[in-house]
Every structure is written in C-alpha cells, then in structure tokens.
Amino acid sequence: MGAQLIDGKAAAARLRADVAEAAAMLPRKPGLAVVLVGDDAASQVYVASKEKAAAKAGFEGRVHRLPADSSQNAVEEVVRSLGADDAVDGILVQLPLPKGLNEDAVIACIPTEKDVDGLTAASAGQLVLGGEGLVPCTPQGSMLLIRDELPDLSGKTAVVVGRSILVGKPLALLLLEKNATVTVAHSRTKDLGAVCREADVLCVAVGRPELVTKDMIKPGAIVIDVGINRVERGGESKLVGDVAFDEAKEVAGAITPVPGGVGPMTIACLLRNTVVASARRQGVAVPEVVAD
Template sequence: MSGALIDGKAAAAALRADVAEAALTLPRKPGLAVVLVGDDAASQVYVGSKEKAAGKANINGQVHRMPGSSTQAEVLAQVKALAEDDAVDGILVQLPLPGHLDADEVIATIPPEKDVDGLTEASAGALVLGREGLTPCTPQGSMRLIRQVMPDLSGKHAVVVGRSILVGKPLALMLLAANATVTMAHSRTKDLGAVCREADILCVAVGRPEMVTADMVKPGAIVIDVGINRVAEKKLVGDVAFEGAKEVAGHITPVPGGVGPMTIACLLANTVAASARRQGVPVPEKLR
C-alpha cells in the first residue's frame, strides 16, 4: 500500500498566503534585498523566482545585480549598505558566489536580525542555544512538512542523513528542539541501511541520486527527501528512490514538488518575521 504524498506545493501556497496576510498587518511594508553577483544561469532563475514571490506576498523585493568581476570590497560594501538601510528587513546573498570571492566573509557582514537565510554564525548559535532567531529556509520547510503529518514529535526517532551546515545540521537541531530523538548519519556511517530502518522520521539531504532505497525505510515512516538531482534526459530525482520507498513509507515527499517549494515560502516567512521584530510588533503565530 503506497504511502501518502506530502504535498509541498500546497503547503507552500498556504504559507505564502499566511505571509501575504501577515505582511499587511505591519506598520511598514517588509523589505527583502537579494544580492546577485555574476551571471550564473541557475542563480538568475532562483533570484527571479524569489523576486516574483516577494511581490505576491506584499513584500518589497529588490535585487542588486553585480558583475561577476566585482571585488570582495565592492560586494562587502553593497551588503553593508543594505545592513544600514532601515527599509530592508532581510538580506540574502545568492550562493554560490564567483570563485574569487570569500562567501564566508560576505555572509558574516549580514546583521543577524536581517539574516533571512539563517546562515550567519549568530543565527547558527541561536539555533544551538535554543534562542529566538531566523532559521535556514530548507530545514524550516522540512520541519513544517513533518509537523503537518505529525504535530507532536516527542519521543519519535528521527534520522538525518547528511551533515551539511545548510540542511543536515540545522535540521537535526530543529528536530531535537521538537523533542525527537535524533541520529545523524553520513558517508562514514556503518551499515547506513540499518540506521535508516530505525527511523520514524527519515530525512535525507546528501545530494546523491536515489541513494536511499526502499529496503532502508521503516514501514510507515515519514520520509523527507531534500535532495534534487538532475539525471539522464534532464529528469529530476531526489536522494530517495521514490517509486520503491513510497510503497513502504507512511508519508513521503515527492521530488519535485516536496521540500523545494517550501524553501522560498519560508524565506518570505522569515522576512516578515524579521520585519515584525524590527518594527517592534509580535511575530504572527502562523509564521513562528
């Protein structure tokens, strides 16, 4: 019997509607600034999607496009100018940056209260310490999808496959904060299949096409596939072998249409939350 699909598109649409409604309640319209350096084709598409989505969510979205030849000093100056702009509530530097630039130094220039991507050391530290702050969008989106199926995670065993600072580590911390028992697995984990089969909630973010197969999934588990990989004939697949896994899982995210749509929706939610805090009003409950 096939597992129920977790519809990320529908969940993202609902969150965007909540964001748009919340934005209208603030004294000032929220502002999101994206810094795009160079002409990477994928980045151009991503930024265009973010700009369009911001407008629909009653957010003032602006894109600062800089040539690929921009120096470190020029990029830092742009980010610092946005940091000092009171009309800007959220700053996002589109990654990857051209190879000659130091992305870590650029990200570190973003004030924590405007770090809507949740990538600064201060944001990571707040997450570790369990303090209020802006969390990375993809892990946040994954948590929203998990809670849609299972609101109370207390005592559940979650396995996170992948230990990146963008997804794996912050997602594990979020699951811990929700009182799940968390195991982190990775390329050096012995008998990965056995570890995955223990999971009530299995989250996979490794960037390897269909690495997790049906025999690695516990019957009835929630499976969150964060991966998106382009294979033969431009087909997109996740890190989980979907066709087999869906016959075992209780609930599973498809690729595409699962976690992906939630990333931009959570970026918008972070922007409105950041704007609310900066304007001294409570963050709307639906965006927490």
C-alpha cells in the first residue's frame, strides 16, 4: 500500500497558527532579532523566510545586517547589545558565519533565556538535565512530527543516524525523554543496515544523499528524513534527503518527504521557541496552545 506521507508543510502551518494565537495572548508582542553577517545567498533567503514568518505571527522582528568583513568584536557586541535589550525575547545568529569568525564565541554571547535556536552550551545542558531550556528547532520539529504519528513512544526502539550537536544528539535526548530505547548510529557503526532495521522510529541526519535504502528499514517503521542534499541528475538539480524516498516509501509505515517534511517545521519551531521565551520573560504562563 505504501507509506503514509508525513506532511511537514501542513503540520508547520498548524503550529504557526497556534504561535500567532499565543502571541496575541501576551501583554506585549514577542521580539525576535536575527543577526546576519555577510551576503551569503542561501542565508539571505533563509533570513527573509524567518522575517516574513515572524511578521505573520505578530512578532516585533528585526534583522541586523553586518558586512562580511565585520570583526569578531563587532559581531559579538551586536549580540550582547541584543541580549541586554528588554524588547528582544529571542536572538538568532544566522549560520554559517563568514570565514575568520568564531561561531562558538558568538553563540556564547546569547543569553540562555533568549537562545531560541537552542545552540548555547547552557541550552544543551538544560536538555541533558530535562530542564526548561529552549530545544533546538529541527530536533523539536522532528519530535512533533513523530508525535503526530505515534503519541506514545514508551518501549519503542528508535535509531538516530547522525551524531551532530545540531540534530543527532539533541534528537536522541528528546527520544529518550519520551521513553524510547535509543541507539545513535554514525560513520563508525558496523552494519548500519542491521542497526536501522531494528528501529520502530528511524531518524536520519547525516547529509549523505539517499544513504538509507529500503532494505535498511523495518516494515511499518516511522522514517524521519532530516537530510537535504542537492544532487545533479539528468542535467537537472534536485533536492533529495538522506533516505532513498521512492523505494523507502514501499516499506515504511510513515515517512517525511524532502522537501516538505522536517524543513518547514524548523522555522515554525523557531517561532514557537520565541513565543515561549517571551512569555517566560514577561512573567506570564506559556499559552497552552504552544506549551509542550
């Protein structure tokens, strides 16, 4: 019969509507500041999308654009000034930064309570401890899609392929928090196919086009493909995931497409984090429509 398609666009639209409703409940509009250094074309597109989404959700948003030759001190000073601004609830530094800039040092300037991308060491620590830190957007979006398909993960086997600090590691922690039995696979894993075939929930985030094929998927498994890779085929450029979608959908129970799966949820979760951060900073309860 083929897998159920997990529609990330529709899920993101529902979440954005909830975020807008939550924002309207707060005493003041949530404030989101984006720092964009340089003129990287892809970053410009991503930031424009975030700016548009924030405005549509009823946020006070502003993009702080800095030239590519900005010094480390100049970039850090902008981030620190936003950290001290009471009207700013969330700070997002668009990555990657131009060569020569220390990304870790810039991210470290973001106050934990405004870290809407969940990238600081303090946010990572809160995730490990099960605290109230802001969860990285892509893993959070992945979990929301999984929850729609399988509300109770207790006793389920989950495999995360990829151990990056941006996706793999936080996603594994989130799955553990929901009582799944979790295995993290990576480039040194022996017999990756055998490991993947144990998964009731298989999440792939390695940046290798169509690494996971149908013979690596347990029949009926939920497959979350976080990868997005541009490949040339037949003289045309095409976006594909880390999972060979056309063959995987014959085996999986449910699967995210690329594009249109996890990607749309990332921006929606950025907005969700911002409204949560704003509620906490304004000293009011997080509106139920966006509470976990």
